[in-house]
Amino acid sequence: MVHRRRLRSAWNRVDSGELHQAPRKWQPWLSDTGSLTQKIERAIGQKLEVLVLRDCRQDLNSDESRYFHFKIKRCRIREVLLCADGIPLVMAHSIIPSTSSSGSNHEVLRLGRKPLGAVLFAKTRMHSKKKPLREITRLDKHSPLWKKCFKQYPEIPSASWARRTLYELKGHPLLVSEVFLPALLNYSID
Secondary structure, eight states, X not given: OOOOOOOSSSSEEGGGTGGGGSOTTTHHHHHXXXXXXXXXXXXXXXXXXXXXXXXXXXXXXXXXXXXXXXXXXXXXXXXXXEEETTEEEEEEXXXXXXXXXXXXXXXXXXXTTSOHHHHHHHHHHHHOOSXXXXXXXXXXXXXXXXXXXXXXXXXXXXXXXXXXXXXXXXXXXXXXEEEEOGGGGGSOOO
8 A cells, every 4th residue: 555645734845855745747836946927927928917816904824924933913915816818827825014015125015916026036136145935735625825815716726736935025024825726737837
């Protein structure tokens, strides 16, 4: 009898070896270290459409709050669908503390239909040499992130793969979770 090893916790570091528990078709997307926006735009040969589902202040759950050392309880939450020709490829759930969008980081406040990655990677290339913490997970109907995403996008599959990354924007944290949707597999990563 073959036993598949289960992920030890809900989220696991990409470099922990747990990546190989994900289906092979999702591994390149889950492990990529660059800008997801740029990778998808290269793969689809056009700019992504950004559909803003929600952009508001909200309390964090304990899993999200630990990334901010439990010092931040309420943050700006931005949820978007990244689409190609109206077809959703990725759902992004971003947590942006107030301190991360003030001062010289003010561009984060005025994203509108612009992907966060466009601002984030332009800034991090210039200001951060630190490798961001990146984790992966398989979401299901019991996952807090899946439940949040389902409220905004009921078409989300009952089981989805996701990655989340803790970025620093000029020394201020932002937590970005990206849920990969089935249509993304129509494109290959280069």
